[in-house]
Amino acid sequence: xxxxxxxxxxxxxxxxxxxxxxxxxxxxxxxxxxxxxxxxxxxxxxxxxxxxxxxxxxxxxxxxxxxxxxxxxxxxxxxxxxxxxxxxxxxxxxxxxxxxxxxxxxxxxxxxxxxxxxxxxxxxxxxxxxxxxxxxxxxxxxxxxxxxxxxxxxxxxxxxxxxxxxxxxxxxxxxxxxxxxxxxxxxxxxxxxxxxxxxxxxxxxxxxxxxxxxxxxxxxxxxxxxxxxxxxxxxxxxxxxxxxxxxxxxxxxxxxxxxxxxxxxxxxxxxxxxxxxxxxxxxxxxxxxxxxxxxxxxxxxxxxxxxxxxxxxxxxxxxxxxxxxxxxxxxxxxxxxxxxxxxxxxxxxxxxxxxxxxxxxxxxxxxxxxxxxxxxxxxxxxxxxxxxxxxxxxxxxxxxxxxxxxxxxxxxxxxxxxxxxxxxxxxxxxxxxxxxxxxxxxxxxxxxxxxxxxxxxxxxxxxxxxxxxxxxxxxxxxxxxxxxxxxxxxxxxxxxxxxxxxxxxxxxxxxxxxxxxxxxxxxxxxxxxxxxxxxxxxxxxxx
Amino acid sequence: xxxxxxxxxxxxxxxxxxxxxxxxxxxxxxxxxxxxxxxxxxxxxxxxxxxxxxxxxxxxxxxxxxxxxxxxxxxxxxxxxxxxxxxxxxxxxxxxxx
Numbered sequence: 014x015x016x017x018x019x020x021x022x023x024x025x026x027x028x029x030x031x032x033x034x035x036x037x038x039x040x041x042x043x044x045x046x047x048x049x050x051x052x053x054x055x056x057x058x059x060x061x062x063x064x065x066x067x068x069x070x071x072x073x074x075x076x077x078x079x080x081x082x083x084x085x086x087x088x089x090x091x092x093x094x095x096x097x098x099x100x101x102x103x104x105x106x107x108x109x110x111x112x113x114x115x116x117x118x119x120x121x122x123x124x125x126x127x128x129x130x131x132x133x134x135x136x137x138x139x140x141x142x143x144x145x146x147x148x149x150x151x152x153x154x155x156x157x158x159x160x161x162x163x164x165x166x167x168x169x170x171x172x173x174x175x176x177x178x179x180x181x182x183x184x185x186x187x188x189x190x191x192x193x194x195x196x197x198x199x200x201x202x203x204x205x206x207x208x209x210x211x212x213x214x215x216x217x218x219x220x221x222x223x224x225x226x227x228x229x230x231x232x233x234x235x236x237x238x239x240x241x242x243x244x245x246x247x248x249x250x251x252x253x254x255x256x257x258x259x260x261x262x263x264x265x266x267x268x269x270x271x272x273x274x275x276x277x278x279x280x281x282x283x284x285x286x287x288x289x290x291x292x293x294x295x296x297x298x299x300x301x302x303x304x305x306x307x308x309x310x311x312x313x314x315x316x317x318x319x320x321x322x323x324x325x326x327x328x329x330x331x332x333x334x335x336x337x338x339x340x341x342x343x344x345x346x347x348x349x350x351x352x353x354x355x356x357x358x359x360x361x362x363x364x365x366x367x368x369x370x371x372x373x374x375x376x377x378x379x380x381x382x383x384x385x386x387x388x389x390x391x392x393x394x395x396x397x398x399x400x401x402x403x404x405x406x407x408x409x410x411x412x413x414x415x416x417x418x419x420x421x422x423x424x425x426x427x428x429x430x431x432x433x434x435x436x437x438x439x440x441x442x443x444x445x446x447x448x449x450x451x452x453x454x455x456x457x458x459x460x461x462x463x464x465x466x467x468x469x470x471x472x473x474x475x476x477x478x479x480x481x482x483x484x485x486x487x488x489x490x491x492x493x494x495x496x497x498x499x500x501x502x503x504x505x506x507x508x509x510x511x512x513x514x515x516x517x518x519x520x521x522x523x524x525x526x527x528x529x530x531x532x533x534x535x536x537x538x539x540x541x542x543x544x545x546x547x548x549x550x551x552x553x554x555x556x
Numbered sequence: 557x558x559x560x561x562x563x564x565x566x567x568x569x570x571x572x573x574x575x576x577x578x579x580x581x582x583x584x585x586x587x588x589x590x591x592x593x594x595x596x597x598x599x600x601x602x603x604x605x606x607x608x609x610x611x612x613x614x615x616x617x618x619x620x621x622x623x624x625x626x627x628x629x630x631x632x633x634x635x636x637x638x639x640x641x642x643x644x645x646x647x648x649x650x651x652x653x654x
Contacts, residue, residue, distance in 0.1 A: 040566060042603050060607060062630050064568035093640060108640075112566045354636055425626060426634035434629075436636045486624055 014075050014377060015160050015304040017125045024168065025122045028129060032056045033115035040112065055135075057128025058114055062429050065109040068131040069121060073141035073159040073183070074102030074380040076126075081367035081378055083124045085360040091117050096363065098348060098356040100420060100471055101180075102140050102380040103131060107427055129167065134175045136166035136246075140182045142190045143345075143379040146305060147389040149337045153202045153209055154305050155185035158238065161293065161301055165239055172246055176253035177261035179246070180218070183211075192382060192474055192498030194226045195219055197263050198245060200238070210234040215245050215275070216267035219468035223504050224264040227272040229279060237283075239292045244283035248275065307338075308375035314340025314392045325400050327449065328411040333396065342396060344374075344388040345381070346403060347410040347418060351447045352440050355421040356384030358408075365406050369399055382471075382498075383420055383459075385413070415452040416460055416525070417443040420471050424464030424481060425488070431464035433481025433488035434514075438462055441518045446525075455525055458538045461496070474498035476539045477524065478505040479517060490517035494524065494550055495542045506547060509555050520554055527553045557587040557615050559622065560595055561630065562608030570630050571605055578605060581642065582631035583619035621652070628653040 017025070032052070039049040053059075057068040069084070076084075084104055088096045091113045092106040099105055109117065121127055130137055139159040146154045162181060166172065172179070182196040193199035199214040210232050217226030233241045249263045252270070267275045293301075316339060320326040334343040346366060349355050358366070366386055370378045373395045379387035391399060403409040412418045419442060422428065424435030439462055446452055461475030465482075472478030478493035489511040496505030512520050525538070527550050532541045542550070559582070560573035571578040573595060575586035588595060592610035599605045612623040622628050633641030635650040643649040 040603075046600070046606055060563060060568060062626070063570060063633060064563075107634075110567045425629055426636050429626075431626075434635065440636070488625065 014077060014156070015072075015301065021125070021164075022122075025125070025127050025129075028056070028127065029115060029118045029122050032118060036111060036115050051133070053111075053114075054132040055129070056114070056118065057131035058109070058111070059132065060429070061107065062425075062427055064107065065111055065114065066427070067106045067109045067114065067117060067128060068099070069104050069106070069126060069128050070131050070138045071103050071126075071380050072163050073139050073145070073156050074143055074382075075141075075145075075156060076378050076380070077376045078367040078371035078378070080124045080126055081363055081370065083120060083126065085363035085367065087117055087120060088360040088363065090120075095357055095359045097354075097423065098358065098380050098384050098386070100382050100384060100422070100469055101131075101138060102143075102382055103138060104380070105423075107423075133173075134177050134179075135173050136162075136169065136175075136179045136181065139163050139166070140180065140191055140196070140382060142184045142186060143381040143387045144190060144334065144343055144389065145185060145379075146307065147336050147338075147341075147343050148186050148188075149335045150186040150188055151337065152204050153185045155183040155200075155202055157302050157305050158200065158202065158211070159183045160304070161239060161298070162242065164301075165243075172250065175246075175250055176255045177258065177263075179249075179263070181242070187500060189498070189500040189502070190381075192471065192502075194502040195223075195471075195474060195498055196226065198242060199226050200242075203232070205232050208234055211238050213241060213245070215279075216264040216272070218262055218264045219471060219473045220262070221259065221466045221468075222262075222264065223468070223473040224268065225502050225504065226264070227267065229272065229276050236292055237287065240286045240289075241279070241283055243291055244279045244286045247282050247286070248278045252278075308377075308390055310338045310341060310390070311392065314338075315394050316340055318393050318396060322397070324404075324411075325397055327453075328400055328409055329396060331411040331415070331453070332413045333391075336390065338390070340393055342391050342393050344391045344396070344399060345413045346386040346388065346408050347412055348385050348408070349412055349418050349443065350407055350410050351417060351443050353407075353443075354436050355419050355439050358386075362406055362408055365402065365408070369402060373399055383418065385418070411449065412452060414457045414459065416446045416455055416458040416477075417452055418459075419443060420459075420461040420475070422463050422465075422470035424462075424470075428464060428469075430467055431481065432466075432483035433464050433490065435462045435464040435470055435479075435481060438479060438481070438490060438514060438517060441514070442521055445518055445522060455528070456537055458525070459497075460521070471498060472496070473504050474502075475505055476537070476542070477521060479521075480507075482511065484511065488514060490514065492517065492520050492524070492554070494547065495539065497539060501539075508547065508551055523553050524550050557613050557620060558589060558592055559585045559611050559613045559620055560588045560592045560608055561585075561611060561627065562596070562599070562605035565603055565606040568606075572631075573599075573608075582622065585613070585620045587615075587620075625653060
């Protein structure tokens with residue numbers, strides 16, 4: 014994985030000291046909160062319901078054991094012993110003191126981490142496929158491009174004050190594991206006639222106005238990719254609305270201009286940008302690429318797995334994926350124990366995952382947008398030892414992509430923007446469906462819960478989505494069906510009137526029963542919904 | 557009744573105006589009537605509170621109860637982590653929020 018050079022380290026270190034001085038001046042009363050707020054947000058520090066919240070960037074969700082251990086150290090030293098992995102592949106700490114924030118950032122900088130561009134109207138942390146570099150269906154490693162985009166976007170002077178925040182995802186496979194078309198820009202790497210390039214989608218997003226990004230360019234050669242993205246941003250920066258926060262995202266601009274007109278303007282801008290020599294020289298690109306060379310895989314790792322322990326066998330079937338290297342597997346560690354808080358991990362669990370990565374996965378971990386952790390390169394012969402260690406720490410739920418593998422935002426338990434609590438609903442649903450056989454019989458079923466219309470819990474992309482709203486001062490939950498963040502991207506539709514907290518759990522059970530009654534051979538919940546439509550579900554829910 | 561709430565500047569802790577100072581416990585909160593905004597400005601100016609704002613509440617025998625669930629969550633702590641609330645020894649404390 015990428016390692017900082019002296020320039021990377023210098024700018025991060027300098028930023029820490031700059032923020033330390035800003036905090037000092039705020040605490041001394043030399044600057045007001047109105048002056049300070051944008052400065053702290055530029056360093057990932059929010060003021061939430063109970064305390065300051067720090068969001069730490071994990072570039073494209075990739076980190077090593079040293080960095081992971083630092084996340085545990087911060088949880089232990091400055092917070093309350095845990096962290097929350099987010100749908101943006103980052104981590105958040107909920108109980109931070111302003112006076113500690115500079116020291117935390119200094120600690121992060123010692124392991125090449127920071128909280129820059131995790132807030133504000135800038136290009137946010139680039140997201141990517143958690144299986145990058147390991148997936149069997151990959152044409153190119155998207156982390157190389159994500160890293161290039163990270164370097165390009167860091168402190169980019171032209172794009173530090175965009176009309177609104179801006180999210181980019183890069184994938185390198187046909188299977189979309191990053192909800193790529195629900196980003197402001199989604200890039201899918203592909204080969205055409207032996208030439209590597211990218212298909213560019215622009216103007217997707219969730220939030221209050223969900224949209225699937227239209228294809229803006231079917232193929233841009235790798236040599237032109239950065240210039241093309243710059244052109245996309247420039248058109249947005251020039252014409253994106255700044256008068257109305259609810260209409261400021263690029264999806265609104267493209268919707269109003271039309272994809273054809275936006276494309277025309279981007280092409281015009283691209284012709285100019287290309288002349289500026291923005292794309293990296295080959296030596297620099299090769300330097301970045303070298304950091305993502307495949308690890309030294311054993312060429313004779315055995316394929317067989319001893320499956321005599323039945324619980325282990327279920328976990329292998331559910332939580333491991335095919336690796337491009339024979340004898341290896343990709344392991345997903347579920348942070349979704351029955352009745353637990355989706356995405357939360359204690360300092361001890363974080364340390365354990367770091368230890369396992371160091372010992373068994375070439376020192377690499379990934380954070381997924383579904384709030385789980387991946388060990389990307391594991392010998393099949395080591396799976397049982399890993400499972401035993403995880404099981405002893407409450408980290409072995411065998412529920413990847415099942416109904417209890419729920420994405421949930423922090424909701425009203427932590428977030429000042431939320432209208433309703435998300436976590437208790439997730440806990441009740443996971444408990445209702447705790448039976449392993451029942452979950453597996455339901456098969457792949459992606460359930461996603463947001464506590465407000467901002468959709469941090471990706472409810473628009475849930476096979477089953479739940480949106481918490483405020484109904485005359487009480488929590489109410491709308492049910493949505495038919496969303497997908499995968500390569501068959503679709504937006505979920507609301508079934509009808511909402512439910513109270515217990516009612517929404519019953520409603521979820523009702524729609525799963527409709528699915529079980531109507532499914533055809535081999536159909537997932539989403540497939541059945543698409544075939545039979547909304548009506549049978551509405552009939553069962555509302556009569 | 558009206559309550560004045562905000563956050564402690566260095567720690568971010570939730571605070572409630574008692575009539576003469578700030579408390580971390582909503583039970584100590586006093587009715588600020590129509591004085592909330594002026595108290596907030598003065599206290600923010602003195603850096604004794606950050607982001608102060610006025611909320612509606614109801615007087616109960618147990619003390620003031622904020623009208624909106626968001627402020628009740630603020631007053632107690634996360635309902636999903638009783639151990640991290642202001643009443644970790646009271647497992648039923650979360651029912652006050654809902």
